[in-house]
Amino acid sequence: MRTVIRNVTALTMDPSRPLLTGIDIAIEGATLAAVGGVPADFAPDEAIDGRELLALPAFFNAHTHAAMTLERGWAEDLAFEQWLNDKIWVAESALEEEDVYWGAALACCEMVRAGVVGFADHYFWMDQVARVVEESGMKALLAWCHFGIGTEHELGQTPFEETVAFVERWKGAAGGRVRTTMGPHSLYMDPPGVLRRIAEEAHRVGVGVHFHLAESQEQMDNSVARYGLTPVAHAAALGLLDLPEATIAAHCNVVTGDDLALLAEKGTWVAHTAKTYQKLAMAMPPIASMIAAGVNVALGTDGPASNSDLNLFEVMRAVGLYQKGVQQDPQAMPRMALLRLATEAPAAALGFTGSGVLAPGRPADVILLDTTAPHWIPRHDLAAGVVYTANSGDVAYVWCDGRLLYRRGDYLTLDVERIRWEAERRAFRMVGQPMQSMRAYQG
Amino acid sequence: MRTVIRNVTALTMDPSRPLLTGIDIAIEGATLAAVGGVPADFAPDEAIDGRELLALPAFFNAHTHAAMTLERGWAEDLAFEQWLNDKIWVAESALEEEDVYWGAALACCEMVRAGVVGFADHYFWMDQVARVVEESGMKALLAWCHFGIGTEHELGQTPFEETVAFVERWKGAAGGRVRTTMGPHSLYMDPPGVLRRIAEEAHRVGVGVHFHLAESQEQMDNSVARYGLTPVAHAAALGLLDLPEATIAAHCNVVTGDDLALLAEKGTWVAHTAKTYQKLAMAMPPIASMIAAGVNVALGTDGPASNSDLNLFEVMRAVGLYQKGVQQDPQAMPRMALLRLATEAPAAALGFTGSGVLAPGRPADVILLDTTAPHWIPRHDLAAGVVYTANSGDVAYVWCDGRLLYRRGDYLTLDVERIRWEAERRAFRMVGQPMQSMRAYQG
Secondary structure (H helix, E strand, C coil), rough: EEEEEEEEEEEECCCCEEEEEEEEEEECCCCEEECCCCCCCCCCCCEEEECCCCHHHHEEEEEEEEEHHHHHHCCCCCCCCHHHHHHHHHHHHHCCCHHHHHHHHHHHHHHHCCCCCEEEEEEHHHHHHHHHHHHHHCCEEEEECCCCCCCCHHHCCCCCCCHHHHHHHHHHHHCCCCECCCCCCCCCCCCCHHHHHHHHHHHCCCCCCCECCCCCCHHHHHHHHHHCEEEEEEECCCCCCCCCCCCCEEEECCCCCCHHHHHHHHCCCEEEEEEHHCCCCCCCCCCHHHCCCEEEEECCCCCHHHCCCHHHHHHHHHHHHHHHHHHHHCCCCCCCHHHHCCCCHHHHHHHHCCCCCCEEEEEEECEEEEECCCCHCCCHHHHHHHHHHHHHHHEEEEEEEEEEEEECCEEEECHHHHHHHHHHHHHHHCCCCCCCCCCCCCC | HHHHEEEEEEEECCCCCCEEEEEEEEECCCEEECCCCCCCCCCCEEEEEEECCCEEECCEEEEEEEHHHHHHCCCCCHHHHHHHHHHHHHCCCCCHHHHHHHHHHHHHHHHCCCCCEEEEEEECCCHHHHHHHHHHHHHEEEEEEECCCCCCCCHHHCHHHHHHHHHHHHCCCCCCCCCCECCEECCCCCCCCHHHHHHHHHHHCCCCCCEEECHHHHHHHHHHHHCCHHHHHHHHHHHCCCCCCCCEEEECCCCCCHHHHHHHHHCCEEEEHHHHHHHHHCCCCCCCHHCCCCCEEEEEECHHHHHCCCCCCHHHHHHHHHHHHHHHCCCCCCCHHHHHCCHHHHHHHHCCCCCCCCCCCEEEEEEEEEEEHHHHHHCCCCHHHHHHHHCCEEEEEECCCCCEECCCCEEECCCCCHHHHHHHHHHHHCCCCCCCCCCCCCC
């Protein structure tokens, strides 16, 4: 399949030529054949008029629990303990394996519509998620969450061996679009012995690890009291930061200067999900200090039960606004840096090397935004438009590995009508409510 | 004209019945004839299938400079002084009267598309804005900005009498959809003698006032040093908080406890534009303390040169996320309170009494959101959906005073294609750039 996009403007994220206007872009198979300078003899199967459209690398999501779409809106404006214990875990106690398929499918619809083609997922019954990724044409790094400490949470009862078998079973599947990694929940929900074994298995299988790290002052205090180490230093001591593939440490809300130096030295990816931190009133990680210390940072959404959505426009905007406001510096977190944190950075964290930049030979993970809505006009600064005014309704075309997934309201790989219906009916079942098309306001 | 919306779900903002499901809503002329319980003999000219749609009071914007759409994206990631002096005032020095018409028309397109039907505008050549409001079918409270202190800013040279004549000329025009108010820039750009005279004219004409107040610690310090009064106390002493109609004090970023008591006592409306405060790294007003002290607060966007857009979804979300995060309380700023701050509160601030609640006899200022996009599913909590996941692309229908302004991509009163073209070409002229459909990235 050969596609050409004609007369388009591109925010390439290639520092040598960040913005190109009035160019043609050629996609051949799974690859960008040309970004400008399309050979005259390139004969496309399809040609798209790119005028008034903006080409951008597709977004990637560095940390989520996709199937938690089913709990979107179920627990709002609540204290954290009440949110988790009274609402989220109660709903999840009714989760069935097939629910994960439909919840993840809904998440894929939402992400594709928002220009997100890849995500790092961390949940249960992950074969279901892998199936959705395979069918949807998207990319993902999948981890089966493991709780090693006695818990009431029945989802934590999956035997360790099964979670490892999942990693081996789906590693590199769907032509490399499905990647896998080890998925302990955290240092506070898995004991040191299990975590060491997870590191060993990661070496044996040749993968990395994705887990929650250093989310609160309480975790910091407990770790220091129990192990004499910060959570980050403890993770390093357990071997979790030295694996064959990437370590994704979600959050790192509470870290020391030494922790940052260690994370930078190890090349650990910190997934930063700022909208959730604000919504749940978690400590805000020192993202500016992290970046200054050379830590790899990538943006993510966390699950929709906390974050409400799976939209990287929202996360870029939340990070930019929050950091400018709190640092009291309007020059903090410039727009091109935010864009990189939502494209090239998370793609690299997930192991999809080469994505996140529009350049010849790169994977054709591309989106086109329609810039004709009034909120784009005048088009003085397209990067500012993407970061501070765009929304998912502006996304017109989405390709992943050269396959067109979405075109102006049409989902080309996902049966959105059926997914919507199945997901909503299962979500209502989980919370013990009758199916209805519009549930009552809870507050 | 009689319209009925059948089988719709409504977030009414009426505390006695906040959410109604599967009801019919009847609009007759400019008024809501029924919200549920539509009489069997109500014979509509048009019937709309309301399934999968959510009815909500339309949004109002308590403070903006609409024509500054022309400078959207022109000054990004800059220090405040550089933003204002090197970029905004340079561009505005090229502003021509007709530019205001097209900039405001673009703003109206953007607001209508985002479900905003009314706005408090504060700018120059305001007859142009009044024309747009009249033509668009929207509502507005208009103030001609007055600089009384010698300034290089040529827009400040409009004689005082002309700004008052505007207020008299358009007061109550367009069947009451155009309201007017006095518009000094601020206590630091207008001397006390002029401000006293403005208060006198407001009494004579029977209007209120809309101005910028207490935006920084520097203004606070200067006011105390020069007058022995905080800016709020000084405004009160000048008579600006005791007028025949509402006082809108934009911002009040830096205020004392006594200031809050005074604002509450006077019933002054504080316009809170949080996205701009974060983007320009201004001090964040203590909105929680304001509300606790009984101050009238309403949300607004400020101008798009700072705020990027004119979208109340964005402002509600920014306020909710920021306040939860900074107060370290996930229960802060609950969603129904945020909705009220973007609907009933700004409508009242602008003097459009009765708007902001869906109830029989109220003005038919109504929007319908399409809730079928994946980011809405499952519909566990519609208020949370509006505040934390919705975007302007979800707005399907917009009525103002019973007149349909927007229907699924069609602007029924505004020539969006021409407005887009005129506004963009004028915007590029103002900044000395050649017209092109997509301007280069500036950063």
